[in-house]
Amino acid sequence: MEKGEEVRNKQVILRDHIEFTRHPKQSDFVVRTENTIHLEVPKGSNGVLVxxxxxxxxxxxYILMKDIKGPDIFSSYSPGSVITGYGVAKVLDSRHSNFKKGDLVCGITGWEEYSIVTKPEDLFKIDxxxxxxxxxxxxxxxPGVTAYFGFHEVCAPKKGEYVFVSAAVGAVGQLVGQFAKLMGCYVVGSAGSQEKVELLKNNFGFDAAFNYKEEHDLDAALKRCFPEGIDIYFDNVGGKMLDAVLLxxxxxxxxxxCGMITQYNVLERPEGVTNLMNLLYKRVRMEGFATFDYYPFYSKLLESVLPYIREGKIVYVEDVAEGLESGPSAFVGLFSSRNVGKQVVAIAHD
Amino acid sequence: MEKGEEVRNKQVILRDHIEFTRHPKQSDFVVRTENTIHLEVPKGSNGVLVxxxxxxxxxxxYILMKDIKGPDIFSSYSPGSVITGYGVAKVLDSRHSNFKKGDLVCGITGWEEYSIVTKPEDLFKIDxxxxxxxxxxxxxxxPGVTAYFGFHEVCAPKKGEYVFVSAAVGAVGQLVGQFAKLMGCYVVGSAGSQEKVELLKNNFGFDAAFNYKEEHDLDAALKRCFPEGIDIYFDNVGGKMLDAVLLxxxxxxxxxxCGMITQYNVLERPEGVTNLMNLLYKRVRMEGFATFDYYPFYSKLLESVLPYIREGKIVYVEDVAEGLESGPSAFVGLFSSRNVGKQVVAIAHD
Structure with a gap:
């Protein structure tokens, strides 16, 4: 491709804001194929074309698909516009001094084949x-930043402690469990299928795991897995599981x-958590955290985790959907826990 | 009174364990007047008679009035026996080396005129x-230990922060508010009557206060008092107020x-708290604590607070009921917030 050449730019568009009371559907998105883009950063911009x-x-x-004016860390998607999200991209043209053609970067980009990133300061260069x-x-x-700092900083783990992770095969959960094992903790995970339970025990080295969909009494399941109780709960789901853990x-x-995926579709009247008294009886600390507070320490993540990956001490399971067209269905699948591991959409491999 | 003399020993007895679904009533207690006691520690004991x-x-x-086998920090009262609680007492006879006749002590004692304390290690000597x-x-x-360490250690306050205290005229709340003012915080309290609201503003130096019983929308009341939001919430009540604060x-x-007095009568199925998502959005830490974890640091409380009391920089309002007979009614009054300030029962003045 030549600089300035006009090429097709397939895009994923949000059709309209969605109601608070349902999960996202594939039909909330449109894949638009008729757009084109000039492969050049417009003059006067200091952006980057990726x-x-x-x-x-x-x-x-999912929260950004709603029409919310709420918490200041989020801002909703606009109907009729390309949705945005975290991604990996290659720089094709740059008018920003930090980046040059051929650089690989990660950060917030568009769900489309080519994007012009107008705030390239927020991109990380991949070394x-x-x-x-x-x-x-x-x-x-x-997810790596979330798992690493959420576990090591917020949970303040000690060797030998009892750790429970929900949504444990997810992008974050599988890492938290492995970090906990590396620290010498006893680790149990919950997941939504027998296949995932096997993955937890056989691939990620969890000490035990259970399928929450087959437990009619979550409290009993937890008591079976943790006769001594739980020191650390890394909560990726909220709701009923949190309530059972409190006991x-x-x-x-x-x-x-870390997340409350079970609650995202009922924001207006979320399920009540009834067992908070236990925070008092057991002197428990419960803390929300935001991943972006820890981005300044990203280099620490690389320093710790790159050797683990290279030595095979941590494994990472991804669920890769091929092609931008498969994006909406891949995204929607998160809410029925269809994905096995981190859900990624591959648009191009280089 | 002579050592060994037999005297009347009036006592407050728990009639029977009470159900989980109601508040305590005066008729749950019996004042027994026919008992007597020999004013002497029995031989072979290393106890203290007070x-x-x-x-x-x-x-x-109230929790101890129920038949609970739950949280290990509590053990229920026995039906037909004298109830116990925190008190101030004078030593009449001692077979324990830490205490001698005439000492003033505080700690767990019985609701009766005279008690034999069989674990005097748990008493503090009043100097x-x-x-x-x-x-x-x-x-x-x-309450002092609870307020002092709960505020300074658990809340980690900084000068200028926005502090909200519920049950703010209570034994703990009035102290938390005053400690917060001494730190240079902006302090608002809630209470259950106009009289208490005036007390908060005029006697305890709160910046603002409201009567929660006259607010049909607690969220709106909090938004009015804290247009910038709340940095620290010292929660003495739980339930609906906690849910509104989370917003x-x-x-x-x-x-x-610190306490969840609104929830103590519905332990089996407490009100659900629905706004926990805000812990996540706002990266809030919520922590239960137990006063007894801080008893080892009691001398620090004395060191800080005695000068404040002597210099009049902290005031303390008590609601003193006279006579052991008035004990049950004074206790029951806590649950309709009838008391104004710390509820005490005076049995004897020296």
């Missing part, structure tokens, strides 16, 4: 290319609130 | 007697869970 390679499907994006590039949407991207926390336990 | 002076009415005692002795059930007792927390806010 070719998108991998897009990340993250549950928080280590011996690692699969898609990992920069996962273990070396936002099983040990004195001075810690709960990191 | 004359009880002031008894403390504390909401947690500073220029302070009203009843204060050792309050500002210099369990108004600022980034990196802290919630100390």
């Amino acid at each position: 070719k998108n390679l991998y897009l990340s499907c993250d549950p928080y994006m 280590h290319t011996d690692i699969p590039l898609s990992y920069y949407t996962g273990i070396l991207g936002m 099983n926390m040990r004195n001075h336990g810690r709960i990191a609130l | 004359k009880n002076l002031y008894l403390s009415c504390d909401p947690y005692m 500073h007697t220029d302070i009203p002795l009843s204060y050792y059930t309050g500002i210099l007792g369990m 108004n927390m600022r980034n990196h806010g802290r919630i100390a869970l």
Whole structure:
């Protein structure tokens, strides 16, 4: 491709804001194929033109599909516009001094074949290319930062502690469990299918795992897995699971609130959590955290985790959907826990 | 009175365990007047015989009236037996080397005129007697430890922060508010009557206060008092107030869970708290704590607070009921917020 050449630019568009009371559907999106783009950063801009390679499907994006004026860390998608998300891309043209043609970058980009990134300051340059590039949407991207700092900083783990992780095969959960094992903790995970339970025990080295869909009594399932109780709960789901965990926390336990995917579709009247008294009885700390607070420490993640990946001490399972057209269905699948591992959309491989 | 003399020993007895679904009533107690006691520690014991002076009415005692086998920090009262609680007493006879006749002590004792304390290790000796002795059930007792360490340690306050205290005229709340003012915070309290609201503003120096019973929308009341949001919530009540506060927390806010008096009567199926998502959005830390974890640091409380009391920089309001017979009614009154300030029962003044 020549600089300035006009090429097709397929895009994923949000059709309209969605109601608060339902999950996203594939028909909430339109794949628009008729757009074109000139492969050049417009004069007067200091942006960067990228070719998108991998897009990340993250549950928080669902919140942006709604018409919310709420929490200031989010801003909704606009109906009729390209949705945005975390991704890995290659620089084709740059008018910004930090980037040049051929650089590989990760950060917020558009769900389209080519994007002009107007705030390139927010992109990270990828220096280590011996690692699969898609990992920069996962273990070396936002989920990695979330898992690494959420576990090590917010949970303040100690060797030998009892750790429970929900949505444990997910992009974040599988990492938290492996970090906990590396620290010498006893680790149990929950997931939504027998296949995932096997993955937890056989691939990720969890000490035990259960399929929450087959447990009619979550409290009993937790008591079976943790007869001594739970020191650390890394919560990726909220709702009923959180309520059951509260009944099983040990004195001075810690709960990191990372995501509440079960609650995203009922924001107006979320399920009530009824067992908070246990925070008091057991002197438990429960804390929400935001991944972006930890981006300034990203280099620490690389320093710790790159050797683990290269030595095979951490494995990372991805669920890769091929082609931008498969993006909406891949994203929607997150909410029925259809994906096995980190859900990625591959648009191009280089 | 002579050592060994047999005297009447009036007692407050729990009639029977109570159900989980109602508040305590006066008829749950019996005042027994026919008992007598020999004013002497039995031979072979290393206990201490005390004359009880002031008894403390504390909401947690309600939990002990139920037949619970739950949280290990509590053990239920036995039906037909004298109830126990925190109090101030005078030593009449001692077979324990730490105490001698005439000493003033505070700690767990019985709701009766005279008690034999069989674990005197748990009593504190009162050294500073220029302070009203009843204060050792309050500002210099369990509520003082709760307020001082709960606020300074759990809430980690900074000058200028926005602090909200519920049940703010209570034994703990009035102290938290005053500690917060001494730190240079902006402090708002809620209470259950106009009289208490005036007390908060005029006697305790709160910046603002509201009567929660006259607010049909707690969220709106909080938004009116805290247009910038809340940095610290010292929660003495739980339930609906906690849920409304969650909507108004600022980034990196802290919630100390101290009591959940509104929830003690519905333990089997407590009100659901629905706004926990805000912990996540605002990166809020919510933490339960137990006063007894801080008893080892009691001397720090004395060191800080005694000068404040002597210089009049902290005031402490008590609601003193006279006579052991008035104990049950004073205790029951806690649950309709009838008391104004720390509820004490005076059995004898020296």
